[in-house]
Amino acid sequence: MTDRKRDVEKPVLVVFRHDLRVADNRALSAAAATGKPVVAAFVLEIDGGARPPGAARRWWLHHSLAALAKAVARLGGAPLILRRGAMGETVAALAREAGADLVHWNRRFEPAAVVADADMAARLFADGIRTERFEGHLLHDPARVRTGSGRAYRVFAPFWRALSSETEPRDPVDPPHSLRAPASLPPSERLDDWALLPEGPDWAEGLRACWTPGEEGARTRLAAFLEESVTDYAVERERPASFGTSRLSPHLTHGEITPAQLLTALKRRRGRGVDTFRKELAWREFAYHLMCSHPHLATDNVDARFDEFPWRQSAADLRRWQQGRTGYPLVDAGMRELWRTGFMHNRVRMVVASFLVKHLLIDWRSGEAWFWDTLVDADPANNPMNWQWVAGSGADAAPYFRIFNPVLQGERFDPGGEYVRRFVPELARLGDKWIHKPWAAPGKALSDAGLDLEAAYSLPLVDHQTARRRALSAFDGIRSTANDRP
Numbered sequence: 001m002t003d004r005k006r007d008v009e010k011p012v013l014v015v016f017r018h019d020l021r022v023a024d025n026r027a028l029s030a031a032a033a034t035g036k037p038v039v040a041a042f043v044l045e046i047d048g049g050a051r052p053p054g055a056a057r058r059w060w061l062h063h064s065l066a067a068l069a070k071a072v073a074r075l076g077g078a079p080l081i082l083r084r085g086a087m088g089e090t091v092a093a094l095a096r097e098a099g100a101d102l103v104h105w106n107r108r109f110e111p112a113a114v115v116a117d118a119d120m121a122a123r124l125f126a127d128g129i130r131t132e133r134f135e136g137h138l139l140h141d142p143a144r145v146r147t148g149s150g151r152a153y154r155v156f157a158p159f160w161r162a163l164s165s166e167t168e169p170r171d172p173v174d175p176p177h178s179l180r181a182p183a184s185l186p187p188s189e190r191l192d193d194w195a196l197l198p199e200g201p202d203w204a205e206g207l208r209a210c211w212t213p214g215e216e217g218a219r220t221r222l223a224a225f226l227e228e229s230v231t232d233y234a235v236e237r238e239r240p241a242s243f244g245t246s247r248l249s250p251h252l253t254h255g256e257i258t259p260a261q262l263l264t265a266l267k268r269r270r271g272r273g274v275d276t277f278r279k280e281l282a283w284r285e286f287a288y289h290l291m292c293s294h295p296h297l298a299t300d301n302v303d304a305r306f307d308e309f310p311w312r313q314s315a316a317d318l319r320r321w322q323q324g325r326t327g328y329p330l331v332d333a334g335m336r337e338l339w340r341t342g343f344m345h346n347r348v349r350m351v352v353a354s355f356l357v358k359h360l361l362i363d364w365r366s367g368e369a370w371f372w373d374t375l376v377d378a379d380p381a382n383n384p385m386n387w388q389w390v391a392g393s394g395a396d397a398a399p400y401f402r403i404f405n406p407v408l409q410g411e412r413f414d415p416g417g418e419y420v421r422r423f424v425p426e427l428a429r430l431g432d433k434w435i436h437k438p439w440a441a442p443g444k445a446l447s448d449a450g451l452d453l454e455a456a457y458s459l460p461l462v463d464h465q466t467a468r469r470r471a472l473s474a475f476d477g478i479r480s481t482a483n484d485r486p
Contacts, residue, residue, distance in 0.1 A: 032176035049116035054373035067214025077179030088119035111295030152293035218251035233273035410436035
């Protein structure tokens with residue numbers, strides 16, 4: 001066999017991480033195009049790198065990996081290899097075991113993951129193994145979209161204008177027609193041994209009822225959104241009782257579908273709903289661009305004034321918020337939706353976050369951590385950016401004095417109480433007039449509903465007006481302290 005022939009037969013190792021798909025996967029398609037055998041591997045990162053997934057995302061990951069393994073098998077390739085460990089060390093060892101002379105991966109943007117991938121590239125280079133990395137997670141490179149002074153944008157409106165002036169994002173690439181299997185494969189770990197699924201108790205029944213993880217599930221969800229929801233998206237996305245949102249976020253988070261695929265699907269569609277959805281994709285992009293310039297977005301205030309904020313330490317209040325027992329029906333419905341389904345409607349996310357931070361004066365990081373563990377779409381950039389946006393401590397943040405009134409929010413966006421009744425069944429028989437403020441209902445309305453409010457539900461954890469004054473006073477304190485600094 002000639003040296004050239006031997007080189008062709010050496011496999012390409014394709015490393016999956018946050019890109020659990022075969023369509024529009026540039027690392028995989030480029031590997032197939034070499035004509036060489038392909039070893040497909042997923043590495044579950046431990047000991048540094050990307051932030052470890054929370055419990056809900058671990059459930060999703062298990063099922064998404066099972067779906068990816070089937071998709072790779074349908075292409076005629078070798079079975080998906082599973083490994084755990086530090087990214088650089090694990091991939092370098094896997095490449096040596098496979099006899100690969102080339103490793104492909106898709107680029108990541110979490111600062112710690114960037115460091116881990118640089119270590120991986122250095123280890124492979126030291127072993128004489130070539131590497132190629134590819135784009136696909138974002139529409140635009142954060143290093144290119146900058147202000148006139150060369151800095152990352154901190155305000156969304158000019159960021160959106162900058163994106164609009166950029167060249168159109170690339171078209172998605174088709175999945176490979178087939179993959180060549182190598183003559184031999186390194187050993188793989190067993191997915192079931194990773195214990196990603198809940199055990200004792202099995203809390204995932206609601207997740208199973210709501211979601212279909214995997215690339216095929218993403219395509220089905222996109223088709224349904226385009227058929228049923230995108231036209232009225234601008235209005236219906238504000239109504240938690242309707243299914244007017246895209247519900248594509250967990251598929252995006254796990255890389256089962258890409259923003260480029262979504263924009264391509266929207267190309268021949270027009271209307272306010274389409275424009276609004278495009279802006280939502282840009283907001284996701286904005287979060288990643290911000291994270292690249294603020295690597296500790298999940299732990300450090302973007303606005304340093306909030307380093308002095310007098311957060312309350314109340315494990316009891318935090319627990320009542322987590323359990324959906326605050327006494328405010330819209331807040332409680334959202335928190336129970338989250339626990340049951342691993343998801344929460346976007347409008348309600350803002351309300352429950354505002355309640356924790358401003359009504360209870362509990363540090364936004366406590367809420368961000370709870371969402372990270374319980375959301376199937378917990379995203380390393382979007383989750384902390386949105387929490388900081390609500391708290392007032394982030395980039396382009398809502399002003400701190402914007403404090404959502406959960407009663408008025410419920411009456412405006414869930415006027416018939418359908419959403420509340422769905423997730424807070426204790427209140428199911430209460431009339432529309434009182435559904436968002438049951439403590440104000442007269443005795444007859446409560447008795448007609450068969451409701452002993454204090455025994456069957458909860459009285460408000462805090463009075464809205466009292467909490468609002470307390471929050472504004474706390475903010476005035478850090479603002480005045482900042483003004484006093486030399």
